[in-house]
Amino acid sequence: MTTVIASAGLAVNERIEIRRNRITGEGENNGKRVCIVTGTHGDELEGQYVCAEIACVLSENLSKLCGVVDIYPALNPLGVDSITRGIPLFDLDMNRIFPGTAEGTMAERLAADIIKDISGADICIDIHSSNIYLKEIPQIRINELSADELLPYAKMLGCDFIWIHSSATVLESTLAYSLNTTGTKTLVVEMGVGMRITREYCRQLTAGIFNLLKNLGMWSGATEPVREPIVSGERAVEFVNSGADGIFVPCVEHWVDIEKGDHIGDVIDPATGRLEEYVTAPCSGRIFTLREFPIVYGGSLIARILGGDYNA
Incomplete structure (x- = not known):
């Protein structure tokens, strides 16, 4: 059942409405609830496909679902409609205003209503994509302060x-931080590329969500085997930034093992064809972020590498 959980008036007799699709199982009610959230940034669309897949399967198999799955397909519907990261007109990143307040601006009131509606769930899965510049392998990002509690679910x-991020790098104004600090366990998923749908990644996460539901005792239907993730732990994450302006042409694949000094790609001057930079790996490890948008300037992020030996 689709319900408006937050709304506010706009100009010209229009309204912004944030909707929730509540799917209630016909199996024995175990009192559990899982929330699937996406569309906080309007240019991140991978989660839209995941929500659609999950809603379709659950709706056709209600007898195999115990408890409640709440799907929030667009926390920032104006951003999704206009394919902009923030809330249009306000130039505001919605994931920087949580937990919000009922006495605040329109965006802060919406944020407060979202927090109120999700709070109390057993698990919340907050799905994000990367931006248009970078491609991310499916990954979960966790604040080290919550790692012990969240890692088994992740x-x-x-x-x-x-x-696992250090607490110093985690923004306290995000949805995930606000929910985790108030007792609602929330996992942040990043995957794919902005403004795109990577079906392989979406299906991988969809299978993972059904595996989570199975482990929570909420799903008695079929599930697929899931991958054993690499956990960052004490492994260093190295950032590779461009040292020149031009176009970046990669010569490696995403999510591959590399050795220190391996050739990652080239930065080329499109006007002259001159090689501006021969980009090499600063360490051995595995590339989990890779530049997708080719235009780069000095300092542009080209790749992230998780250090360590994965062939051992």
């Missing part, structure tokens, strides 16, 4: 990589 989702 491993159930079948993503390739779990990145």
